[in-house]
Amino acid sequence: MKTIFEKSHPGRSTAYLAAAGPDEKPVASLLPASALRTKPPGLPEVSELEIVRHFTELSHRTFSIDGNFYPLGSCTMKYNPKINEKIAALPGFAKLHPLQPEDTVQGLLEIMWSLERMLAEIAGMDVVTLQPAAGAQGELTGLLLIRSHHQENKQDQRKEILIPDSAHGTNPATATLSGYKTISVKSDARGGIDLEDLKSKLSERTAGMMITNPSTLGLFEENIQAIAELVHKAGGLVYMDGANMNAIQGRARPGDFGIDVMHFNLHKTFSTPHGGGGPGSGPVACKKFLEPYLPVPRIQKEGASFKFDFGQPKSIGKVKAFWGNIGMHIRAYTYIRFHGPEGVRRNAEHAVLNANYLMSLLKKRFKVAYPRLCMHEFVIDNTPYAKKTGVRTLDMAKRLLDYNFHPPTIYFPLIVHEAMMIEPTETENRETLDAFAAALLKIADEAKTDPEKVKTAPHTMPVKRLNEVKAAKEPIVRCYTCG
Amino acid sequence: MKTIFEKSHPGRSTAYLAAAGPDEKPVASLLPASALRTKPPGLPEVSELEIVRHFTELSHRTFSIDGNFYPLGSCTMKYNPKINEKIAALPGFAKLHPLQPEDTVQGLLEIMWSLERMLAEIAGMDVVTLQPAAGAQGELTGLLLIRSHHQENKQDQRKEILIPDSAHGTNPATATLSGYKTISVKSDARGGIDLEDLKSKLSERTAGMMITNPSTLGLFEENIQAIAELVHKAGGLVYMDGANMNAIQGRARPGDFGIDVMHFNLHKTFSTPHGGGGPGSGPVACKKFLEPYLPVPRIQKEGASFKFDFGQPKSIGKVKAFWGNIGMHIRAYTYIRFHGPEGVRRNAEHAVLNANYLMSLLKKRFKVAYPRLCMHEFVIDNTPYAKKTGVRTLDMAKRLLDYNFHPPTIYFPLIVHEAMMIEPTETENRETLDAFAAALLKIADEAKTDPEKVKTAPHTMPVKRLNEVKAAKEPIVRCYTCG
Amino acid sequence: MDYIQNTPADAADMLKSIGVGSIDDLFASIPEGVRLQRPLEIPPALPEQDLLSHLQSLAARNRTFDAGRCFLGAGAYNHFVPAVVDALFSRGEFLSAYTPYQAEASQGTLQHIFEFQTMICELTGMDVANASHYDGGTALEEAVAMAVDHTERRKVVISGGVNPQYRAVVKSLFKHLGATIIEVAQVRGTTPVATLKEAAQDAACIVMQNPNFLGGIEELAAVSEIAHAAGALSIASVNPVALALLKSPGECGCDIAVGEGQPLGIEMNFGGPWAGFIAAKKEFIRGMPGRIVGETVDAEGKRGFTLTLQAREQHIRREKASSNICTNQALMALRATIYLETLGPGGLRRVAEVCVQRSHELAAKLAKVQGVKIPFQYPFFHEFIAELPHPAQTLARLQEKGFLGGLHLQPVFRDLRDHVLLCCTERNSSADIDAFVAALAEAVK
């Protein structure tokens, strides 16, 4: 399909504003000539109808939860309720200027304050900031809190963050960004953290540990209390990557199992739409002793009214302009209020039920990397197939597209070879899980009977398999025929 | 794809209301048992996510203006602006109860009153009613006005309505519904009304004539003044089917060329969305002398305020519950206000330009039924191809789908054999017209080189060519596996 | 302002291809004397930004009542619409499609209509339903026309419990056609069945509404028996939400069922667009008006949907067609379809239950208010009659307090001088009801 630039036609457009009237002063008389550009930017000139057709066609070329089962492991692609979109778009929310006086935004401040309280309760933590824009920014915020804590305690030498080898890439990247050195900790044969390896890496240089629980292998860290104790004993703090909170909400609370600080991904656990890459929202919850360092402003309730409090001398400052991705807060608040305590817990239970059920269908033919009950997701190791047939995980993933399923996350976590990480979420039904399992089992057959078909998949998408190597070797990252 | 009933699963659904509380009285205690049904209706039991996927998939299987060039003759499939939808959905319009007191709906009454005035001006008429729900209902309203007029004048013997043979089926059907006999009038070689035939059919039984101008052949009736005079002289009135007003708005007015009463199709000329079959809106405009018979209520302006006036003793009564398809009035009002006088006229001009341009591209190879300049549409006669190759208009139409174009209207008007009636509208661009012409010319080639391909088209739709004969012979008009 | 894509350069090229010199030349067939030589006298163009402000200011001059504070029904019902309905309904493919003439390219439209037809059949207990009609009133008019055609009789018996708006629509057409229309007055909230017997002689049909305009539940089955005994058809106009609880017209022996789909997820829209429906027993299928979608197979035997039985329709049969309808209300029927499928049998039943619950709660509470009476004891769904002093003034006072307080029946029902028709839906909570009762008690003081 054409890019919009290829549809551009000089002079074509729709007028949204009135043309200049007779008494309008030319811009050149108001601004210095030296400041003005001489060549207009190469934006396309198209009609509104063409815009509509362009984006309608683009939408038809986009797999999505609304269109497809999308069991992308670690991403919690659950149903994004339409009521949330309707509410977030209410003018009383969407049309607010971030610098409006506090007395004109009491409803919104109440939502933010209440969401903080609800997240704190779900986390078993004392306090929450909603400011971080996504999980990775939550991690950064969390590590800056840890850093502030150690600085305050004159423990500046603590420059190492321990991170399990199964962790998501944002964890080590965040450690670096916040000036820490990453020390990798091994996983043991059951997929948990190797306690001996952990012990050997703890020291007075340990600032803390980042731990994902349930882990990216879809496993609850059985030794979590012992691990937290070890880290604490070594003088470090424990950060939890809460990307997988969907599996345990209402059944266990990080604050209760030794975590000092953690983030939520509202775009996972609380279903705010991921929009082809974002926005997200990464609130950070922590124990009381870290509160002084939280970003400003904090939201305070005074009597029946709410206000921003900027007066936190030890605060790390701001991690994002203004107050956070408010639209996502509104959606998450709505989602939690819809569910209530029982609904939130049931989400976890059925996420785990669906994952285990799907695993039960697949494990007869596929090698499950850690063959035990899982939480919200599980990881398949496709090495046997790859060895036998030459058909790799990538091929199977592409072939799934021909069955109209979005593939699972692949080649992650890195410690499982030929990994396929499957997270069905609680909002899918059994018929869909059955159909997906059937497709994957059929592909496993095809890998034997017709490997070429799998290796050259997909066959039914708007494009055939794309050349990613060429894309990276000769990067073309913008259209050049515009303007 | 499955019907929703095939996706139904007992006990599955989403709760939109709270369950019964303890102090709720059972329905059986409030209503007589004899009134209550024992078996629930067989509605499907599905989750909200399935609803979303179901309708998303259905939408992907639907050609539309938003997705495709849709040159359906006589239907004026022009761009439906998104701003109109936004405005019609404003709570201040959508949430109004039709029986709210007039003082609480002044804004809406102003819109209706103003729209009546604007339509009257565009039509060159004196008064307008917005009540009819679609063109056909406008026709009925118009004929009832004519009937009332004759009754008032004790001309009860006038029981015949003259209708050209090129007219849309609603015209004769409406004549019958309103108790009239249809007398068909021939078209002449130029596509106009045959004056001699007309004269021979006029008599003291003539109640009036229904005339479509521009006609369904896309031609302006050159003798319109003479025709109107003849009908008037015979004591009849002239009704105009205004379905094709898009071609002449701002350039000529029915009231100026002898029409007594007419309807608009707001869903054609003024772009209200046609929604897979409707809603429409068919306001009727007429001369002053017919005003007493218009449906009630009329909208009156008194000083700065607006009210409904039910006191019209000679009124035909009501043609529709309440006041009309208000949402369509709002959209049409918005559309006309966006365009202003110049925009409205330009719409006609470019509709006519586009049609003539497209005809100029096609006439080299296709037989244009009436080879002269057209208005908003033109008709191709495919008999030459059908004779030579066995490829019929139906086949060509189906083959166009494979080129991603919606076909034109086919086999109408009835007086052109193998007709293909093409109306591009003003909102399409030249590139699209070029591409459409190229596709049709290519299909003409295919008809010679590979007729089977055309005769078995379409090949790229979700279904192959459907068996319509079977559908009519063994009608299955509902799903039986539900409930 | 316009949405035209041709630039002046395009237009010049295109005129050349056509072989004329100017746009004016294209209009040469319009006789000179009737060409409009001046600009239309309509207001000047408004760019989108100003257009929006203008329409917003007009919308602001209408008063919307809080959902819980509307106690007015009388043919338009204030129900809750799940957000998913709007989200899907507003997809551009649905909005901007035409009637599905080319079935292969319109399977989406055809299938959702097929599902609509099925659910209307399920609700009404009928065999066949069409793709929608303009509204409940015109659907009733068409049903009467079917009966007149079928029986070849020209007398129509219609209950005074039928929505007066609908009766007016039926009358407008049939008085022109010279039919006799006999209205059988309702008495204390329902239609006295006994009086129908005589009226039914030589009638084409007996038309009932259930629940009737006053909320009352009629004895449909008994009426059907009377109609059939007289060789007339039994026609019922029904509220589809009530059908989640009430016996269907099919179960009551009716031949044709019609109604208004507005309560099924369609906004009140000040009265339109809504979606009428018509359903009938299978023997009437070829007399049905409007589009009907049928199931068939494609060239490879795969299931698909298409418009069918078109030989009834005006574009084929012209003056012999079963009706003149062409454009219907398909998009509104889509809303009803999404709504019904979203709620499912349990959800719709729950809506109906809460309607019954709350209206009876309101009636019971009002009965205790000094000066207010519930004069008639008839079984009702979600509307009932209350008697008040000075209804017009009372309603005006309630309006000041933010309540849309019901319909004063007097102008239409001459004998119900001090009576108002009140309605509750699931949108009126018990708290809303208490607030309303308190406001009313104050207002009638």
Added chain:
Amino acid sequence: MDYIQNTPADAADMLKSIGVGSIDDLFASIPEGVRLQRPLEIPPALPEQDLLSHLQSLAARNRTFDAGRCFLGAGAYNHFVPAVVDALFSRGEFLSAYTPYQAEASQGTLQHIFEFQTMICELTGMDVANASHYDGGTALEEAVAMAVDHTERRKVVISGGVNPQYRAVVKSLFKHLGATIIEVAQVRGTTPVATLKEAAQDAACIVMQNPNFLGGIEELAAVSEIAHAAGALSIASVNPVALALLKSPGECGCDIAVGEGQPLGIEMNFGGPWAGFIAAKKEFIRGMPGRIVGETVDAEGKRGFTLTLQAREQHIRREKASSNICTNQALMALRATIYLETLGPGGLRRVAEVCVQRSHELAAKLAKVQGVKIPFQYPFFHEFIAELPHPAQTLARLQEKGFLGGLHLQPVFRDLRDHVLLCCTERNSSADIDAFVAALAEAVK
């Protein structure tokens, strides 16, 4: 309440397939001691109807100002958004897609990002742009990080004309990393270029904003020269609407351009979600943070799009990644994309022109009001400084009259005690401006 589809019967079957007896069994790996044994203490579930009412009542407790009555900018701009933006943006396929990891199934997402990147390059005069960043402030932070990495210097020079919110974000991170941050104060509305020379020594970068926070147009080209002379990078934070008129950072010799996409059709949303952007000269491509979409071909040579240069990113490079960003603001970038493509070069320019027009009109009219001064004469885009008596009280009075009357600069800009920052966009008509001036004249009396 929930959206779970499994019925109890399904769950029982599924547990059997799994081979466990209960859902509790599935959670056996959670140590008993830390299992939550009580319900969460969060408010009870609300069905959708009540949920909507609850949130509507919260929304009603926020005050929205009429579009024409907002004269507050300061980093969030009140622009008109054509209806087509919302209509397309809200399509479910766009909303509910994830990052386009499987390119073949996500050509729609990839292509709209590619178009976004292209237009950001065109606006900024840069060679490469990423798929979006969290917001303008964090985009700036990442640009500084790129400069620090590239130059291996740890000193950052930042103009006092940069949005104080952005400066705070940069500071939060870099003070932890031990970098030196030198703020060069703005003087009477713009940054004194001469003072930058000294500061630039050993700096990783000089950071400017254009138009700056006070609306002033800076001498970007001169600053770039100073930066380059000192071996530092030149970074500009820019308003994309202004770029329809102003020289692009590329033309001014900047190395990296960042900014906030909010003015491009994104609602103010009380501050987020918005869409930051980062663009750079091509030599910096491998140091860019975040997703980048590239063009490639498929197995048959047909053009397609895919995420590319992923070797920079955290999921591949982990602790050596150029940034930690994973989730970005793609959906908001889509809004900006639709907006830019809808307006086109002429439309965007017109928005910018009207902004300039109206803000200068307001300034001129205010200058005539008794008690109000326009103290500094600097070239400005759509924001400028006015001096008033008792700004806090005056703003409060304006608020009573329905105006959002600008930002009191004092708390952040210590030397601007009685100064407010005012903004006009195309939403403020001349009539709105007159009403505002009149209200202000009244308020300062």
